[in-house]
Amino acid sequence: xxxxxxxxxxxxxxxxxxxxxxxxxxxxxxxxxxxxxxxxxxxxxxxxxxxxxxxxxxxxxxxxxxxxxxxxxxxxxxxxxxxxxxxxxxxxxxxxxxxxxxxxxxxxxxxxxxxxxxxxxxxxxxxxxxxxxxxxxxxxxxxxxxxxxxxxxxxxxxxxxxxxxxxxxxxxxxxxxxxxxxxxxxxxxxxxxxxxxxxxxxxxxxxxxxxxxxxxxxxxxxxxxxxxxxxxxxxxxxxxxxxxxxxxxxxxxxxxxxxxxxxxxxxxxxxxxxxxxxxxxxxxxxxxxxxxxxxxxxxxxxxxxxxxxxxxxxxxxxxxxxxxxxxxxxxxxxxxxxxxxxxxxxxxxxxxxxxxxxx
Amino acid sequence: xxxxxxxxxxxxxxxxxxxxxxxxxxxxxxxxxxxxxxxxxxxxxxxxxxxxxxxxxxxxxxxxxxxxxxxxxxxxxxxxxxxxxxxxxxxxxxxxxxxxxxxxxxxxxxxxxxxxxxxxxxxxxxxxxxxxxxxxxxxxxxxxxxxxxxxxxxxxxxxxxxxxxxxxxxxxxxxxxxxxxxxxxxxxxxxxxxxxxxxxxxxxxxxxxxxxxxxxxxxxxxxxxxxxxxxxxxxxxxxxxxxxxxxxxxxxxxxxxxxxxxxxxxxxxxxxxxxxxxxxxxxxxxxxxxxxxxxxxxxxxxxxxxxxxxxxxxxxxxxxxxxxxxxxxxxxxxxxxxxxxxxxxxxxxxxxxxxxxxx
Numbered sequence: 001x002x003x004x005x006x007x008x009x010x011x012x013x014x015x016x017x018x019x020x021x022x023x024x025x026x027x028x029x030x031x032x033x034x035x036x037x038x039x040x041x042x043x044x045x046x047x048x049x050x051x052x053x054x055x056x057x058x059x060x061x062x063x064x065x066x067x068x069x070x071x072x073x074x075x076x077x078x079x080x081x082x083x084x085x086x087x088x089x090x091x092x093x094x095x096x097x098x099x100x101x102x103x104x105x106x107x108x109x110x111x112x113x114x115x116x117x118x119x120x121x122x123x124x125x126x127x128x129x130x131x132x133x134x135x136x137x138x139x140x141x142x143x144x145x146x147x148x149x150x151x152x153x154x155x156x157x158x159x160x161x162x163x164x165x166x167x168x169x170x171x172x173x174x175x176x177x178x179x180x181x182x183x184x185x186x187x188x189x190x191x192x193x194x195x196x197x198x199x200x201x202x203x204x205x206x207x208x209x210x211x212x213x214x215x216x217x218x219x220x221x222x223x224x225x226x227x228x229x230x231x232x233x234x235x236x237x238x239x240x241x242x243x244x245x246x247x248x249x250x251x252x253x254x255x256x257x258x259x260x261x262x263x264x265x266x267x268x269x270x271x272x273x274x275x276x277x278x279x280x281x282x283x284x285x286x287x288x289x290x291x292x293x294x295x296x297x298x299x300x301x302x303x304x305x306x307x308x309x310x311x312x313x314x315x316x317x318x319x320x321x322x323x324x325x326x327x328x329x330x331x332x333x334x335x336x337x338x339x340x341x342x343x344x345x346x347x348x349x350x351x352x353x354x355x356x357x358x359x
Numbered sequence: 360x361x362x363x364x365x366x367x368x369x370x371x372x373x374x375x376x377x378x379x380x381x382x383x384x385x386x387x388x389x390x391x392x393x394x395x396x397x398x399x400x401x402x403x404x405x406x407x408x409x410x411x412x413x414x415x416x417x418x419x420x421x422x423x424x425x426x427x428x429x430x431x432x433x434x435x436x437x438x439x440x441x442x443x444x445x446x447x448x449x450x451x452x453x454x455x456x457x458x459x460x461x462x463x464x465x466x467x468x469x470x471x472x473x474x475x476x477x478x479x480x481x482x483x484x485x486x487x488x489x490x491x492x493x494x495x496x497x498x499x500x501x502x503x504x505x506x507x508x509x510x511x512x513x514x515x516x517x518x519x520x521x522x523x524x525x526x527x528x529x530x531x532x533x534x535x536x537x538x539x540x541x542x543x544x545x546x547x548x549x550x551x552x553x554x555x556x557x558x559x560x561x562x563x564x565x566x567x568x569x570x571x572x573x574x575x576x577x578x579x580x581x582x583x584x585x586x587x588x589x590x591x592x593x594x595x596x597x598x599x600x601x602x603x604x605x606x607x608x609x610x611x612x613x614x615x616x617x618x619x620x621x622x623x624x625x626x627x628x629x630x631x632x633x634x635x636x637x638x639x640x641x642x643x644x645x646x647x648x649x650x651x652x653x654x655x656x657x658x659x660x661x662x663x664x665x666x667x668x669x670x671x672x673x674x675x676x677x678x679x680x681x682x683x684x685x686x687x688x689x690x691x692x693x694x695x696x697x698x699x700x701x702x703x704x705x706x707x708x709x710x711x712x713x714x715x716x717x718x
Contacts, residue, residue, distance in 0.1 A: 172659075215652050298525075332522075
């Protein structure tokens with residue numbers, strides 16, 4: 001493998017000294033970029049983009065051509081694993097994801113198996129290999145998966161949910177069934193992430209998009225427990241380096257102390273939590289990634305810079321911070337705002353990493 | 360006025376001794392009740408329901424006929440105030456609220472005036488008077504309003520928002536404009552709530568549905584500051600009793616310590632916060648209202664009872680707790696689940712209020 005030229009992101013995730021705060025953006029390869037929309041139009045559907053490694057590679061690299069980002073993230077969908085389990089993922093025009101065969105009862109759940117990674121998810125792994133080669137060591141590549149709870153909600157609801165009626169009814173009335181579903185998903189996600197590392201992913205992120213709709217008790221039992229189980233099963237070293245793992249529960253700001261005990265290296269934090277508070281809560285156990293309100297990118301570039309400075313100041317002196325949005329970039333944002341964000345982080349963050357300030 | 364026969368709810372909000380935990384449910388008068396759907400069908404539109412005091416009264420009382428609830432809440436919409444300001448509220452079939460004339464620029468905002476309560480919102484006040492008379496002192500009547508920030512988002516977006524692009528862009532780029540809008544709304548809401556008290560409302564609640572989409576700093580500056588200003592301007596005594604005020608920010612569990620300093624009597628808490636933690640944070644400053652996950656009502660009545668007990672145990676011994684859902688009841692819930700909830704609260708809560716345990 002080519003030598004990694006910029007390891008700032010990996011070092012920050014491990015709370016090692018860095019000269020500036022590294023930055024990437026959730027959904028940095030996406031609809032806000034005209035070049036993404038062009039590739040997508042050429043590809044046909046969103047799933048075509050995901051399933052053709054050369055297209056997935058193309059869109060993964062697009063934001064890196066525009067902005068000096070410190071990490072690339074595999075372009076894929078969080079629902080590839082349930083699709084590989086036979087649920088039949090499809091996207092209706094202008095709508096969210098749907099499954100042809102949702103999981104509704106005990107028989108459906110007992111029939112689920114961990115998919116064969118090469119056979120059923122080879123298209124994702126081929127994309128990882130190709131992106132890694134095309135990156136040529138510029139920045140590290142992040143692999144990812146949805147969390148078991150998040151995947152389970154889509155599988156039980158048959159798509160996006162407003163109230164989580166079916167998945168929560170199963171959780172409350174048939175907890176043993178929900179646990180069986182989460183168990184097979186945890187095994188599948190573990191295998192999936194390890195396969196991504198085997199093909200070249202240099203850091204991993206678990207997206208727990210819907211953990212925040214649970215009560216604290218239910219969150220620990222039905223979401224965090226399975227993310228922790230995955231973390232314990234992950235390959236943590238590859239190519240002679242540690243492979244850092246980031247957990248991100250949207251709306252999980254109240255549970256950071258529990259998440260920090262999962263064995264992961266870093267926590268994603270959304271904008272409803274001050275990073276100063278988050279840092280006090282997690283202490284020196286994990287690094288933090290976040291947490292600019294993505295709606296700041298609807299404001300002027302000058303204002304973006306002010307808000308970037310506030311996030312940097314909120315984290316404060318010392319290492320262990322990866323700059324990011326608190327959620328994915330919105331599709332109707334102007335790309336020049338993303339440029340302003342990345343430039344501001346690189347220009348304004350070095351004073352927070354001066355040797356005297358290093359921890 | 361008729362004497363109040365059941366003041367458990369008012370006493371609990373003021374942290375006074377009670378024999379059991381009082382209970383009501385957000386949106387208890389609503390679509391999950393067949394009798395509500397029948398009245399609504401007879402009325403025509405949702406706005407017809409709100410604008411005819413006899414219909415608003417009828418649906419307000421419906422849940423009390425079914426369940427031994429400890430409070431009634433005025434049936435109305437949170438957007439009556441912007442409508443009275445001339446924005447033209449309407450509901451398209453199967454969709455959320457819309458405004459014909461959204462507020463987009465400085466001229467729009469400078470033109471806004473506090474509406475005349477009797478002239479522009481008399482239909483709400485007449486409903487308050489009528490409901491109060493028809494209640495005959497059974498339980499107290501709660502008046503309510505949306506928070507300035509919540510109303511502002513609808514006014515600027517022109518309806519429900521997904522990303523809050525316009526309202527947040529105004530907040531970030533033109534904070535002085537957003538403050539002007541919030542200021543006139545705070546004055547209007549203060550007058551509106553005071554008018555409800557003058558007509559017979561015995562407790563008040565401010566619904567800050569969208570405060571939780573803000574960062575902690577922006578929440579304090581653009582939402583909480585205006586709710587605090589309203590609380591300072593409210594009539595706090597009527598008919599020889601204190602009129603308690605409840606603040607509820609959906610997703611505001613992380614900011615309870617700040618909310619508790621607003622001058623209100625109680626805080627609504629959603630289900631993402633343990634009541635034990637919430638109680639530790641607010642101390643003896645305010646009572647707490649909440650916080651069952653409304654999705655528990657998709658489970659069996661037996662399970663509803665188990666989860667009710669968990670919420671009661673989480674709050675623990677002593678007074679100052681009003682049982683409620685952490686958000687409005689979902690329209691597709693079976694009414695027998697609501698019955699199970701109310702019964703369980705009344706049956707299981709007395710041990711938490713034994714004299715030895717009272718604080």
